[in-house]
Amino acid sequence: MTILIGKKIKNLRIQKNLTQEELGERTDLTKGYISQLERDLSSPSLETFFSILEVLGVSPKQFFDEKHQKQQVVYPKEDQTIHLDEDKGYEINWLVSDSNENEMEPILLTLEKKGEYKEFEPSQSETFGYVLQGKIYVTIGEDTYIASKGESIYYQALNQHQISNAHDGVSKLLIVATNSYL
DSSP, rough: OOOOOOOHHHHHHTTTTTHHHHHHHHTTTOOHHHHHHTTSSSOHHHHHHHHHHHHHHHHHHHHHHHHHHHHHOOGGGGGGGGEEEEEEEEEESSTTTTTSSSSSSEEEEEOTTTOOOOOBOSSSSSEEEEESEEEEEEEEETEEEEETOOEEEEEEEOOEEEEOOOOOSSSEEEEEOOOOOO
């Protein structure tokens, strides 16, 4: 029985943001040989295989463990984290439990009447929001914008920014922000 490992090596290499040439340099192999391995046209010796895995940052057990190879796609409600700030009048629900390790962080923000989310310092982060209920203010630097139910917001956070409730009742919005800070 032949085990095809090329696709797994290629996926791990791409996840590590390495080119075939860079992987080859780090393992004393040629780009052409890495290409052959990834297309299952050649099989590495055990020593070469372990060297590749070391550079890719996985153990042989992790490499062959099917559960380890699969990314999480569905995030059950019970895995979500909720924080309530009664003083500021908001509730934040982190929809993806490990989102702080990813490039994007999706949250559900609920603002009570006169509620306001914390003020953020300038960053390289980008923010998208969709108003599910009510109406909100988005203050970026000296400018304030209003978005109502069914409208979207999108901005790069180059100035101080804050979201607050502009509605006489509860407002809710889905926010997705990138995790890139200055």
